Amino acid sequence: MLRFPRPALMVRRLAWLLGIAAFVAACGGSAATAGPSTALPSGAVTVEAKEYAFTPASITVPAGAVTFSVKNVGTQDHEFQVLQGDQVVDAGEAITPGSSRTTTITLAAGDYTFLCKLNGHDQLGMKGTLTVTGG
Numbered sequence: 759m760l761r762f763p764r765p766a767l768m769v770r771r772l773a774w775l776l777g778i779a780a781f782v783a784a785c786g787g788s789a790a791t792a793g794p795s796t797a798l799p800s801g802a803v804t805v806e807a808k809e810y811a812f813t814p815a816s817i818t819v820p821a822g823a824v825t826f827s828v829k830n831v832g833t834q835d836h837e838f839q840v841l842q843g844d845q846v847v848d849a850g851e852a853i854t855p856g857s858s859r860t861t862t863i864t865l866a867a868g869d870y871t872f873l874c875k876l877n878g879h880d881q882l883g884m885k886g887t888l889t890v891t892g893g
């Protein structure tokens with residue numbers, strides 16, 4: 759018989775699981791990238807970068823510290839740069855094919871974009887939207 763942690767913690771975990779489920783459902787079909795990544799704490803997002811798109815291209819997270827783990831699954835260098843309007847929130851850095859970069863950014867509620875500016879990849883579709891909900 760499992761012993762459950764404090765009820766408040768359970769509620770948070772349940773809310774997180776429901777959030778993941780809704781997120782995966784919203785992605786419709788690209789669930790392969792989500793996989794059995796049970797170790798991810800809340801506030802952690804895994805993103806895949808390749809020519810010329812991010813998966814997922816739309817991310818919603820609660821305000822606070824968010825850890826982005828960006829994996830380059832493509833064949834060219836890519837980066838994960840976060841902007842709010844014209845303001846650079848995280849400049850990112852080149853990620854070589856097959857490697858990952860993890861960065862933690864503290865985000866206030868609002869609308870952000872993320873993109874890869876290397877060789878104008880953003881113009882080819884390497885961009886997405888990041889929505890940070892109030893918290």
Ligand SMILES: [Cu+2]
Binds near residue numbers: 836879
């Ligand atoms: Cu790129």
